[in-house]
Amino acid sequence: MDKPHLLPGAKRPEDTFLATASHEIRTPLNGILGTVSLLLETELEPSQREYAEAIRLSGSRLLDLLNNVLDYARLDSSEIELETEAFCPVRLGREVVELLSPRAHAAGLDIAARASDLPMPSYSGDAGRIRQILFNLVGNALKFTETGAVLLDIHAHEDGLEYRIIDTGPGIAPGDRDRLFEAFRQNSRQDAYKDGGVGLGLAIVKRLTDLLGGSIDVTGAPGLGTCFSVRLPLKRANLPPTHDLPVLDAVVGLAGLPAATCLAATSALIDASARPVFIDVSSGHVPPEVEVLLIGAEQPEETVRALARKAPSLVVLRPEDRGAIARFKAMGCAGWLVRPLRASSLVERVYVVKTGGMPADEPERLTGAGRVLIADDNPVNAMIARRALESAGFTVTVASTGIEALEAAKSMNPALILMDLRMPEMDGFEAMRHLRAEGSDVPMIAVSAEVNPDIERQAIAAGANDVVAKPIEPQALRELAIHWTGADAKAGKAGAA
Known part of the structure; x- marks a missing residue:
């Protein structure tokens, strides 16, 4: 049966369902993971800490499973539109490694990103989809590596870009490689028990790699670890190669x-x-x-x-x-x-x-200072964010709708706004557009239970300086707020004005 024709700009029923399901499931899950993270920062008896860690581990596995199921369903039901933007492959790789560092910490693993040539040229492509590929591959390597390390290797080629994810895990037998990228398949029942998932992460990677016109290869052997190599045909961007970090002459x-x-x-x-x-x-x-x-x-x-x-x-x-x-x-x-x-x-x-001092462009930012406006209609999530930021020295005001956020932003002159994208009366997109139209240059971080490349582009277009997904660890939220209320925020303000 042919699919019904949709008018331009119309949403598919499947897409609406996925967006709603994502938000409705991730929002309470954010409350569970955020609350238990705050609990783990308090003084606990050993048995209490063990119980809290079990809650966090179970919640994190549930989040991984949810992400993979929803991502696979979205890829299966939607026509994917690829975007083209200039991006720094080293910065993108480091972002993925830093996002997954807490998971590596918890497992006692080292994790690193390494570039073959520095400074590395910029490329043009769909950075959001590439980030999703790397996140799945590095996350998969961490999941199955018990000791040692995971390395993300970045290589520039004349005709494109190559990312290699190398681990010191159990390795993969040659006979199992052909099945790796099949949906709902895992190498063994033992892998299924260890993973706690349903075998969708690598299927998503393969689908996205194919959409980008690239290829993926797997090498390794049992007991010798595994290397996933993703080769993407990308054009170099018309941007000069730049260093990703401040100059350090030492x-x-x-x-x-x-x-x-x-x-x-x-x-x-x-x-x-x-x-x-x-x-x-x-x-x-x-x-x-x-x-x-x-x-x-x-x-x-x-x-x-x-x-x-x-x-x-x-x-x-x-x-x-x-x-x-x-x-x-x-x-x-x-x-x-x-x-x-x-x-x-x-x-x-x-x-x-x-x-004995700080770099001129990297002032000390060990604690927070200033006013932060949190716009979130979920009281549990707002409480988690407020407690996390107040413990870092911020003064926090909470708004539960987009309209309340507009009024609070005018009266309190915040140094930072955390804007939930789905709120009653006025959503976060519209609230950010109003603030930018009125000339506000305050850094705004869009926060959403559903984050994908399309949502990111819409949020940035509405005026967000950055986009983060729920759930976000309290410590990661503190670091984000300290970053955007420091001198680094100056560069970001100009980009969103």
């Missing part, structure tokens, strides 16, 4: 870091015009030109003390080592970083240790 020594952390640090330092030098910890020799050292926390105490005497040092900790910060400072370390390393944090901390 020689930085890398001492006793895990392999994935070394790769991440090397890539970020080169991108920031710094020169990494590998230090042989067994000899203890540090070249005199080294200005800052990065030392792995796993090194013996006497090694850390000896290295810290030779150059100002930052210790690189595992997430579970945060309680040992005072001990490492007593050994002579000037500061610390937690892995997986964030490129921007690495560059900022190295600059601080080297100069």
Whole structure:
């Protein structure tokens, strides 16, 4: 039977259902995950923490399952329109790695992004769909890797772009590779139990890769890990190659870091015009030109003390080592970083240790300050966001409709607005358009239970500076607010005005 003809601009019934289902399911799920994250930041008995972690793990698995089912249904029911925009492949890759860093932390894994050539050229293509491909592939690698690391390798080619996702997981037998990209299929019953999903993530990746005219290849062997390689035929953008990070003129020594952390640090330092030098910890020799050292926390105490005497040092900790910060400072370390390393944090901390001050374009943003307006009609989600931001030093006002948000924005002069896109009386899209039409240049972050490339484009067109998906971890929300209320917000304001 032929599909009924739709008038231009009309929504398919399937699309309306998917949007509604996505919002109605994700919104209470956001309340569950957000509340348990706040709970885990409080003092808990060991058994209470174990129960709360179980809730968070179960909720996260449910969210992954929901995302895959809805994404697959959307791809199956809709005509996908591809967009073309200029984007930086390194920045896009780092965004994916940073989004998935909490998941890597929780699993005790290292995660890193590495570019083959820096600075790397920009490309033209559908960045939203490419981000979705990478998110699924890196997330899949984290799911099946128990020890070691996941690396996102970025390669520029004359005729396009290649992303490789390399893990130290169990590997895939050659006979299983042909079935990997079939919907509702997993390699084994054991994988299904471990995954907790239904086998849709890689089917979505294959569908999106085909839509972009690309190809995907899998290599590896049981016990030797896996490499997924996505090759996309993209044209280079008419933008000059740019560094993704502020310029950092320094020689930085890398001492006793895990392999994935070394790769991440090397890539970020080169991108920031710094020169990494590998230090042989067994000899203890540090070249005199080294200005800052990065030392792995796993090194013996006497090694850390000896290295810290030779150059100002930052210790690189595992997430579970945060309680040992005072001990490492007593050994002579000037500061610390937690892995997986964030490129921007690495560059900022190295600059601080080297100069004793902050870069002119990277002011200190360790705590929040200023007024934040939260527009959200769900009282639980609004409470989670308010508590998270107030604990970081922000003053928060909550509005439950778009109209209330407009009135509050005029009276309180906020430094930042978090705008839910689906609200009664006036939705977030219309509220943002009104504020921009009235000349407001306040940073606005669109928040939605349904985020896909189409929603992102609509939100940016309405005036949003950024778009984030529910649920968002309290700590990630704090970092987002601190980022947009700092000097970095100046560049974003101009883009949305």
